[in-house]
Amino acid sequence: xxxxxxxxxGQDSLQEENREPLLQDQEKTSADRKDKHEWMVYFSxxxxxxxxxxxxxxxxxxxxxxxxxxxxxxxxxxxxxLFGSIMTFGAMAxxxxxxxxADFIGRKGAMRTSSAFCVAGWLAIYFAKGSLALDIGRVAxxxxxxxxxxxxxxxxxxxxxxxxxxxxxxxxxxxxxxxVSVSFIIGxxxxxRALALTGLIPCAILIFGLFFIPESPRWLAxxxxxxxxxxxxxxxxxxxxxxxxxxxxxxxxIETLQQFPKAKLLDLFQTRYLRSVIIAVGLxxxxxxxxxxxxxxxxxxxxxxxxxxxxxxTIIYACLQVVITALGATLxxxxxxxxxxxxxxxxxxxxxxxxxxxxxxxxxxxxLEASPIFAVTxxxxxxxxxxxxxxxxxxxxMSEIFPINVKGIxxxxxxxxxxxxxxxxxxxxxxxxxxxxxxTFILYGAVxxxxxxxxxxxxxxxxxxxxxxxxxxxxx
Numbered sequence: 001x002x003x004x005x006x007x008x009x010g011q012d013s014l015q016e017e018n019r020e021p022l023l024q025d026q027e028k029t030s031a032d033r034k035d036k037h038e039w040m041v042y043f044s045x046x047x048x049x050x051x052x053x054x055x056x057x058x059x060x061x062x063x064x065x066x067x068x069x070x071x072x073x074x075x076x077x078x079x080x081x082l083f084g085s086i087m088t089f090g091a092m093a094x095x096x097x098x099x100x101x102a103d104f105i106g107r108k109g110a111m112r113t114s115s116a117f118c119v120a121g122w123l124a125i126y127f128a129k130g131s132l133a134l135d136i137g138r139v140a141x142x143x144x145x146x147x148x149x150x151x152x153x154x155x156x157x158x159x160x161x162x163x164x165x166x167x168x169x170x171x172x173x174x175x176x177x178x179x180v181s182v183s184f185i186i187g188x189x190x191x192x193r194a195l196a197l198t199g200l201i202p203c204a205i206l207i208f209g210l211f212f213i214p215e216s217p218r219w220l221a222x223x224x225x226x227x228x229x230x231x232x233x234x235x236x237x238x239x240x241x242x243x244x245x246x247x248x249x250x251x252x253x254i255e256t257l258q259q260f261p262k263a264k265l266l267d268l269f270q271t272r273y274l275r276s277v278i279i280a281v282g283l284x285x286x287x288x289x290x291x292x293x294x295x296x297x298x299x300x301x302x303x304x305x306x307x308x309x310x311x312x313x314t315i316i317y318a319c320l321q322v323v324i325t326a327l328g329a330t331l332x333x334x335x336x337x338x339x340x341x342x343x344x345x346x347x348x349x350x351x352x353x354x355x356x357x358x359x360x361x362x363x364x365x366x367x368l369e370a371s372p373i374f375a376v377t378x379x380x381x382x383x384x385x386x387x388x389x390x391x392x393x394x395x396x397x398m399s400e401i402f403p404i405n406v407k408g409i410x411x412x413x414x415x416x417x418x419x420x421x422x423x424x425x426x427x428x429x430x431x432x433x434x435x436x437x438x439x440t441f442i443l444y445g446a447v448x449x450x451x452x453x454x455x456x457x458x459x460x461x462x463x464x465x466x467x468x469x470x471x472x473x474x475x476x
Contacts (some may be wrong), residue, residue: 040213040236041160045168047209048155049175051111051148054118054202056179058087058141064187065195069134072192079131086135087142088423094146095419099412101147106223107155107216110147115203118144122199141199149395150415154407157399158216159236162466166332166396173392174325181318217247218467221254222404246466253468257405268410272475276401279459279474280414283341283394286451288421290348291444292386294429295379302355302379307362308372316376317383324387331388336463337397338455340389345451347385352445354378359437378441390451400462403471 062084070080094114102110121140128134153172160168179202187195214232221229233243233250268277295302303313332340355378361371402410432440462470 038161038164038238040238041164041168043209044159044213044236045156045171047206047213048111048152049171050202050206050209051114051152052172052175053179054115054199054206055145055148055152056176056181057183057199057202058118058121058145058179059176060180060183060187061195061199062087064184065192068192073128073130073134075131075134083131083134083138085423085426087138087145088419088426090139090142090144091146091149091419092416092423093139094143094148095150095415096146096412098147098150098415099408099410102151102154102219102411103408106219107151107158108210108213110151111155111206112210114144114147114151115207116144117141117147118203119200122196122203126193126196137196146415146419149418150411153395153399154411155216157396157467158218159214161237162464163333165400166337166463167329169396169399170325170329170332170392172395173387174322174329177321177325177387177391181322184314184318218250218254218404221250222258226251249466249468253472254404257403265409265413268406268413273403273406273410275458275474276403276471277410277413279401280394280398280410281417282454282458283397284414284418285421286345286447286454287390287394288418288425290345290386290390290448290451291352291425291429291441292391293422293426294432294440295382299379303375307368308376313376313379316380320380320384321387324384325391328388328392332393332396333463336461337393338459338461341393341455341459342389342452344385344389344391344393345448345455347381347388348390348448349445349452351378351380351382351385352441352448354381356438356441356445359441363438397459397462400467400470401460401474403475 066080066084069075069083070077075083094117098110101113105113117140121137121142121144124133124137124140128137153169156169156172157165183195183198186198190198214235215228217229217233217236220232229251230243230247233247234241237243237246267273299314299317303310328340354374358371358374358378361367361374398411398414429440432443460470460474465473
């Protein structure tokens with residue numbers, strides 16, 4: 001006998017069964033719509049990180065072509081050393097001017113400017129008949145690198161939704177190491193002039209791609225282009241997306257910031273911006289003084305000094321960078337910025353200690369057969385640890401923490417500090433190694449240990465928050 005309760009239960013069950021497919025269809029439709037909305041963000045990011053890849057080709061160029069260029073153009077060691085290092089000074093000039101350029105002509109305008117310098121630089125290197133043209137070309141590509149190092153992560157951070165911002169901004173570092181690694185590899189089979197021409201490819205893709213992607217909505221809002229701001233945001237989020245809440249939040253925040261006077265360099269040291277400056281500059285100092293540029297530029301000699309086959313070690317080094325940086329990109333929006341950088345800094349300490357042990361054993365001729373094992377293990381742990389966090393995360397955080405009214409000048413300062421520290425680390429590496437090979441890596445380990453303390457005490461977690469929420473929390 002069927003009771004009334006059984007009938008009601010049956011109807012409820014039938015309704016539930018009918019509701020489940022409907023909910024699944026709604027969820028699927030929502031997911032499909034979300035994917036459609038985000039394709040322009042992905043495409044815009046791809047175009048922007050072509051600049052990061054171009055950055056990597058500039059860094060990776062000088063190593064595989066050294067013997068060929070010195071032989072073809074009869075360069076002395078001093079002349080080639082100048083060619084290799086002068087790029088850093090071009091990058092410093094780019095760092096000084098990148099913020100004002102990006103503020104004045106926009107993020108896309110800054111990327112076009114940077115690409116133009118890189119194209120001119122590569123062509124100067126390709127047609128070079130002597131050291132002067134080589135140096136001019138190297139300075140020009142260095143300038144492009146300095147601008148790219150700031151504007152690419154800033155542009156990506158400003159266009160990405162908060163749930164994708166960390167991963168997409170990390171692609172900046174991934175494409176840099178891809179550019180370095182590919183240059184190392186193809187540089188072994190191409191002539192130095194042909195390798196210079198390959199540097200034009202990412203620049204060409206970037207210049208062409210910029211015609212199809214929107215400008216940063218936040219920059220458009222800052223300069224008062226209201227219609228263009230709304231159109232760019234709608235294009236990034238999809239034509240069917242409701243952007244009213246996000247647009248209102250951005251607009252309200254920028255209107256609040258515009259009540260302040262135009263920012264100058266000294267204004268960064270006011271109380272309301274000082275914490276952001278300390279975080280950004282501190283992370284850049286920790287990133288570079290931990291020794292990465294010394295290790296990167298001289299990894300071949302490090303393996304040789306420790307008694308490990310340098311060609312095998314360099315190939316492993318190049319591949320490991322790419323794989324671990326890609327892993328970091330997948331983890332940053334799940335694990336968070338702060339945990340990732342703490343794990344990275346801890347690994348850098350371990351890698352430095354193991355490498356120091358290797359050189360200590362070799363210096364005092366103790367267990368010589370163990371020295372190469374410690375060396376290669378230490379260097380690979382060091383490189384892998386840097387790639388997963390310390391390489392990319394400081395740039396991600398730098399792109400998130402500054403209000404847009406000071407972002408240009410503050411970003412220039414942080415980028416300039418990064419390049420000065422990069423030059424200092426690479427310049428002092430050989431002097432430190434001649435002083436004490438194991439002492440050098442003990443020093444790097446100590447710097448990375450200080451970085452752990454700095455991150456724990458000073459650096460905030462920015463995962464899952466809008467740029468406006470992050471900046472309001474830090475700067476009050």
